[in-house]
Amino acid sequence: MAAVFVSHRLADAHAAERLAVELRWHGHEVWLDEWEIGLGDSIVEKMDQGLTRSTYLVLCYSAAGSISPWMGREWMSALARQLDGVSVRILPVRLTGGTPPAILADIKYADLTVNWAAGVAALCAAIR
Template sequence: MMKIERGAKRTAKPDIFISHSSKDKKAALHLAKVLNFCALDVWLDDWELEVGQSLTDEISKAMVESRYIAILITENYNKTVWTKTEYKKALSREQKEERTVMLPLIIGKAVIPDFLEDKIYIDLRTDFFKGVVNLVGMIHGISRFRISEAMNDSEPENIGDVWRLLQSIGFEPYVVLGEDDFKEMLKHGGQLIREDYATFDPFELMNRDAVSDHVKSLVGELY
């Protein structure tokens, strides 16, 4: 049985905003989906922006409200004006709040920008799921010592491994879902705990003919 939470629109403070070049939408979407399955509420433009809204206003608002801002550093980062603007906004928040806000994530054939010379980053190029665990641990306040010790025993290679590793150090992961998926899972056997949390049996969902292929594919990500 697993917890489910609605997506970023459910809360005024999503866990993390993903800043990325428009050329890296595929990478940003993949990362966002994985993080949703690993107990992080993600703000991603493709999921949140509606027709007619002000792009600048909505993104600026989300960057202020999100607890952290992930900057995707790829080969396209230095070629995109928008990502540099979002970097400056993230840096401004860091200075104002006097805490870590900006989380640089290295993906693909990235050229490491100068501003990372004195900043610790997460490299997702070779150990993607290891980087995901480190990111989840930081945002949820899990000690680096616990995470390091757990990964010395077994490095994660998929989402299921991430769940088992987090459970081994006392953190119970959950899935963050959009409202439509949340409602469908409730319809097919999910048990509502409170307004925005529920549990469900993944095997039951996978074996029900009435469950959409979309939801089955989501559940399948855990195995």
Template sequence: MPVFISYSHSDELIVNKLAAHLVKHNANVWVDTWELNVGDSILNRVQDAIQESSALLVVLSKTSVESEWCKKELSAGLMRELDEKRVVVLPVLVEDCKIPLFLREKMYADLRTDFNRGLHKVLDAIAKVTNADQGRLEQDEGTVDWSEDWGYNEGLFHLRFTIVNSPDTLPMTFLTQIYVFCNEVATNRYKQYENSGLDWIGRAVIAEALFDFGEKNDFRVILDNQFPQEIKATIADPKTGSAYDVVCESRKMGQDNGKDQLINISDYLKQIREYMRSVSRKPNPEELVKIHAIIASPWNA
């Protein structure tokens, strides 16, 4: 879900600067001048963007606090924050002005004298709704926390998803780790993305292969004791020679209730995929050119 920036067009220069820096940090940003095309219904597109956003940055200046349009955008954002309790509404001060009464109690980012310091405040505030590498999944029986990490081992690349499920109804916690080990061909492909400054796209490609595999195959384990249960599989493409070895390991910890526990790993992967897609930004035109060039190149290049 994007980060919506509400502002007066008189502040367009600093807003574009802020938005560009957020994009560099892989935030999915919605700015009207970037998104609207000739013939678009401005009102409908803006309403849809606010409804779908996960954060609303309110750029405060002398002009914006007097703008009726900005007031409407802010009102819509605050209503969502009150209703859903997860939408971030963050004031961003770009010049001395009278802060609206209902925003005075909120933490704000100050770009007036130190842009970089203010930018980091923005990044800190929106991290929970823009970080595609970790998150929390809310479920009826409790929360599921997860994170993704990666690295190289003996020259081969790997991804790992760590998932912790702590049900409210059980006196125990379930730990699942999913490893994706790339062979040499798959590692070389990832390095192509990495060398082009698109490492996040390279990881997304590997993760999507895992998610597809999890959707087509029923990944479930039954935990009947404290020892980890393991599932192994291989995702291979004979045409390219690329392969991912997948290892899923689940275990239960805490107070034993004497019952077997079913862990649906496929369901975890489905929810993580939905979350990652919702917060990840789209590649810009320059990045798309690089991506198409990589796709057209040999996997062993």
């Protein structure tokens, strides 16, 4: 299946992990910071490895906001890779409200606020 990087704010860690578990259940290889970055690891190195290996970046945004410094680096990295011709897709996911970054506003998002299961199903359908 696909390699998926889940980008989220610290405030949304619980919901992001729930989503990551469901994506794994559907057979995808999921990179989630809580699972991949251990004590003493270089955060930047681990993020770079995860982003480089991923063909999908799931950008989770919420009422807590859509941009944190780390998330910004993650989705901007994916966008730069797209511009360089690398096959990576950014898939926005609305966890609890909020709006995506303006530059990504035209990309259809999976809405988990109304119906979690339907939103996850839509996300899984987009991940090939």
